[in-house]
Amino acid sequence: MALTSKDxxxxxxxxxxxxxxxVQVLGICSALAxxxxxxxxxxxxxxxxxxxxxxxxxxxxxxxxxxxxxxxxVQLTIVAALVIIVDQILKAYVYDVSKxxxxxxxxxxxxxxxxxxxxxxxxxxxxxxxxxDAIGNGAGYxxxxxxxxxxxxxxxxxxxxxxxxxxxxxxxxxxxNNGLMILPPMALITVGTIIWVQRSRYKQLIxxxx
Amino acid sequence: MKALRNLFDNLKPHVEKDGKFxxxxxxxxxxxxxxxxxxxxxKVGAHIRxxxxxxxxxxxxxxxxxxxLFFGIWNVGYHHYLATGVEATFMMMFLHxxxxxxxxxxxxxxxGLAVEFTMAQIRGHEVNEGFLVSGMLVPLIVPxxxxxxxxxxxxxFALLFGKExxxxxxxxxxxxALTARAFLFFAYPAQMSGDFIWISGLSxxxxxxxxFSGATCLAQAAAEGFTGTLHNGLGQAYTFWDMFLGVIxxxxxETSTLxxxxxxxxxxxxxxxxxxxxxxxxxxxxxMGLLLNGLxxxxxNAYMTLPAHYHxxxxxxxxxxVFMVTDPVSxxxxxxxxxxxxxxxxxxSIMIRVLNPAYPEGVMLSILLMNVFAxxxxxxxxxxxxxxxxxxxxxxxx
Amino acid sequence: MDTNSNSYIYIFxxxxxxxxxxxxxLAATGLKERQDKNVEIxxxxxxxxxxxxxxxxxxxxxxxxxxxxxxxxxxxxxKVVDAVDPxxxxxxxxxxxxxxxxxxxxxxAKLDDGSTKTIIPVRGTGLWGPIxxxxxxxxxxxxxxxxxxxxxxxxxxxxxxxxxYDQFQKQFEGKTIELGSYDPAKxxxxxxxxxxxxxxxxxxxxxxxxxxxxxxxxxxGVQYMLTDCLGFFSPYxxxxx
Numbered sequence: 031m032a033l034t035s036k037d038x039x040x041x042x043x044x045x046x047x048x049x050x051x052x053v054q055v056l057g058i059c060s061a062l063a064x065x066x067x068x069x070x071x072x073x074x075x076x077x078x079x080x081x082x083x084x085x086x087x088x089x090x091x092x093x094x095x096x097x098x099x100x101x102x103x104v105q106l107t108i109v110a111a112l113v114i115i116v117d118q119i120l121k122a123y124v125y126d127v128s129k130x131x132x133x134x135x136x137x138x139x140x141x142x143x144x145x146x147x148x149x150x151x152x153x154x155x156x157x158x159x160x161x162x163d164a165i166g167n168g169a170g171y172x173x174x175x176x177x178x179x180x181x182x183x184x185x186x187x188x189x190x191x192x193x194x195x196x197x198x199x200x201x202x203x204x205x206x207n208n209g210l211m212i213l214p215p216m217a218l219i220t221v222g223t224i225i226w227v228q229r230s231r232y233k234q235l236i237x238x239x240x
Numbered sequence: 241m242k243a244l245r246n247l248f249d250n251l252k253p254h255v256e257k258d259g260k261f262x263x264x265x266x267x268x269x270x271x272x273x274x275x276x277x278x279x280x281x282x283k284v285g286a287h288i289r290x291x292x293x294x295x296x297x298x299x300x301x302x303x304x305x306x307x308x309l310f311f312g313i314w315n316v317g318y319h320h321y322l323a324t325g326v327e328a329t330f331m332m333m334f335l336h337x338x339x340x341x342x343x344x345x346x347x348x349x350x351x352g353l354a355v356e357f358t359m360a361q362i363r364g365h366e367v368n369e370g371f372l373v374s375g376m377l378v379p380l381i382v383p384x385x386x387x388x389x390x391x392x393x394x395x396x397f398a399l400l401f402g403k404e405x406x407x408x409x410x411x412x413x414x415x416x417a418l419t420a421r422a423f424l425f426f427a428y429p430a431q432m433s434g435d436f437i438w439i440s441g442l443s444x445x446x447x448x449x450x451x452f453s454g455a456t457c458l459a460q461a462a463a464e465g466f467t468g469t470l471h472n473g474l475g476q477a478y479t480f481w482d483m484f485l486g487v488i489x490x491x492x493x494e495t496s497t498l499x500x501x502x503x504x505x506x507x508x509x510x511x512x513x514x515x516x517x518x519x520x521x522x523x524x525x526x527x528m529g530l531l532l533n534g535l536x537x538x539x540x541n542a543y544m545t546l547p548a549h550y551h552x553x554x555x556x557x558x559x560x561x562v563f564m565v566t567d568p569v570s571x572x573x574x575x576x577x578x579x580x581x582x583x584x585x586x587x588x589s590i591m592i593r594v595l596n597p598a599y600p601e602g603v604m605l606s607i608l609l610m611n612v613f614a615x616x617x618x619x620x621x622x623x624x625x626x627x628x629x630x631x632x633x634x635x636x637x638x
Numbered sequence: 639m640d641t642n643s644n645s646y647i648y649i650f651x652x653x654x655x656x657x658x659x660x661x662x663x664l665a666a667t668g669l670k671e672r673q674d675k676n677v678e679i680x681x682x683x684x685x686x687x688x689x690x691x692x693x694x695x696x697x698x699x700x701x702x703x704x705x706x707x708x709x710x711x712x713x714x715x716x717k718v719v720d721a722v723d724p725x726x727x728x729x730x731x732x733x734x735x736x737x738x739x740x741x742x743x744x745x746x747a748k749l750d751d752g753s754t755k756t757i758i759p760v761r762g763t764g765l766w767g768p769i770x771x772x773x774x775x776x777x778x779x780x781x782x783x784x785x786x787x788x789x790x791x792x793x794x795x796x797x798x799x800x801x802x803y804d805q806f807q808k809q810f811e812g813k814t815i816e817l818g819s820y821d822p823a824k825x826x827x828x829x830x831x832x833x834x835x836x837x838x839x840x841x842x843x844x845x846x847x848x849x850x851x852x853x854x855x856x857x858x859g860v861q862y863m864l865t866d867c868l869g870f871f872s873p874y875x876x877x878x879x
Contacts, residue, residue: 096641097647103651104650104651104654108658111661114662114665115661118665118666119665119669121673122669123672125676125677207795209794209795212794
């Protein structure tokens with residue numbers, strides 16, 4: 031069961047040209063909320079990817095048995111159940127991170143990427159491509175989250191992954207961490223800047239007026 | 241002048257379409273039009289061109305700010321020597337202020353020009369002259385002890401994200417200078433608020449007179465309310481006249497209502513500033529001030545007892561009224577819209593000032609907020625016009 | 639098979655609900671013990687840090703058992719209430735009650751040098767949201783031995799500094815609290831502070847600490863919190879003397 035190039039595309043496309051955050055503009059809310067630190071961003075990215083993989087897999091396996099009339103409710107139930115399980119596991123094993131993520135793990139349920147991929151992909155594709163699609167989209171989401179969190183933690187707290195990287199000598203010379211980077215608006219501006227850079231490199235992503 | 245003319249004429253062929261340095265043409269244009277009236281002629285349709293292009297009207301605004309700037313420079317020195325308890329002459333005060341303020345102006349212009357020229361080169365358009373004004377506004381609305389690199393970062397940020405992402409001068413939704421201040425305010429709160437930053441040398445804390453307090457009048461009013469005793473750092477009471485003249489601590493150019501009014505006259509006489517916005521802003525502030533005075537008895541917020549007319553001369557209200565809220569790009573464009581826009585901006589200024597415990601000053605936030613709403617106000621004013629005229633047209637058609 | 643018939647939909651959803659419910663309850667019950675433990679350890683670490691004992695997640699339990707020798711639940715008259723476990727008291731719920739019905743926890747710590755400290759949890763409101771912490775007193779019930787504070791959403795760089803040991807908490811050590819004029823009938827804002835938190839007043843004044851410049855509202859919040867929560871214990875302190 032070798033991966034065809036078409037299968038590979040399912041993983042690589044969402045990293046850049048079909049990125050869920052910067053191109054599809056899905057899942058913005060959580061990207062704003064949990065990117066103050068790298069650690070919480072990575073845990074969030076992993077949680078979303080795990081939930082996405084399993085929900086895509088389950089939905090894809092069930093796709094022929096799910097009654098069309100209640101398919102959204104079924105998808106929602108699958109996602110919600112997985113999210114609650116992930117939340118419980120985080121609370122049990124990485125308590126301090128789960129405290130920072132607080133309600134946002136629960137809110138993965140409302141993350142548009144999940145419902146979007148279930149409805150748009152898993153309902154109509156076989157399990158293997160669905161899992162690949164989930165990995166790709168989860169990674170695409172994660173990459174942006176980590177870039178944003180890297181910039182916000184570095185500029186906002188002078189740290190990376192909780193370790194101070196801005197030398198003390200800088201602070202003595204009068205350097206001050208940028209408090210705005212910790213506030214949510216700056217996450218939006220950072221995501222906007224990434225979109226700006228991406229679209230000036232790949233002109234075909236720019237929407238045409240009208 | 242002749243030599244300059246020759247220099248430009250010699251350089252010109254090199255930056256024309258096929259020249260070797262064509263990519264520098266926007267830089268060339270920027271300097272050329274700074275010194276000479278552009279000789280470009282409109283080729284299509286009927287247009288009127290006169291000498292007042294945007295570069296010249298910007299220069300007039302900068303001129304209007306000069307009284308406030310010079311007063312601010314003196315005021316910085318005055319308060320410094322008041323805090324250190326040194327007897328100083330007028331020249332000493334002015335010189336001290338000059339040493340403090342000029343680097344801030346330089347930092348602001350360096351950041352601004354760097355962003356403007358880079359963006360103009362990348363995008364291949366002319367260098368926007370809008371920064372002439374913003375670059376001077378930024379130093380006037382920051383506290384004197386703000387570190388220079390913060391001014392640099394904030395100005396660059398404001399121009400990039402407040403202006404260039406929207407398409408440059410004339411396209412910005414927010415006032416760039418206020419965006420810079422808001423950036424500073426939220427990014428570096430410890431350097432932009434509190435009682436130590438308004439007077440030069442106070443945050444370093446060396447040689448300060450015992451018991452000297454650097455609290456601004458607004459901070460005092462917020463903490464203790466108006467009991468007739470807003471006072472300077474040594475505890476001597478201010479009169480209303482002191483506050484009107486501006487011998488009070490505050491951001492560099494915002495303290496003197498008198499000097500700002502001179503600027504306002506320049507702007508109004510030359511027709512650059514809009515009197516409707518200025519007037520409605522002041523009226524809005526007064527209205528909210530009076531309203532709060534009336535309600536002061538029902539609340540334990542002591543700030544509410546500060547008389548409405550004091551609000552007009554304290555903090556950044558006067559400066560905001562003349563130089564900020566009137567910014568022609570970010571303000572409302574329709575006549576009726578200007579009244580609504582100005583009034584609400586003034587109204588919210590005092591509301592944020594008094595009712596929000598976190599911010600003793602509300603002018604910046606209020607004007608930025610109204611900047612965002614200005615297009616909406618215009619939209620409804622125009623829709624209203626269309627509806628009324630439509631009704632009239634259908635009525636007369638019957 | 640017709641997946642859109644009503645009976646199929648009923649059967650499908652019933653089966654799904656049963657499976658999901660089973661999976662969730664399994665996860666919840668299986669992990670509950672670990673989760674509760676995490677919450678408990680965090681609280682223990684906070685209590686220990688208030689008497690200036692550093693602990694890690696691993697050794698918090700052992701150190702807690704070693705140092706925290708007694709814990710009581712106290713009512714408004716200073717009497718010990720046996721029915722309630724002091725460790726599980728929800729401060730937020732208690733502070734919402736009237737003073738007569740309020741129960742507050744107190745912990746007694748014994749340090750390595752043999753001295754005993756009284757630890758009192760405090761909770762109040764800052765500028766943007768709740769603030770809380772623990773204050774420990776020497777056995778004279780007057781002198782503060784240590785204090786830790788935390789907050790939910792105070793302004794970074796200003797109010798948020800209350801959670802910094804060097805910038806804020808350190809100066810509480812050695813200060814004295816003044817409970818003489820505390821009147822439980824009045825709100826914290828209207829009475830003399832148990833310990834004033836005001837800018838520029840801390841130095842040399844045993845009954846005040848410096849507030850945070852630019853964080854006046856949060857500083858006042860700390861003062862009201864201390865007045866409310868420490869004041870509640872004044873009958874208790876009177877009895878123990």
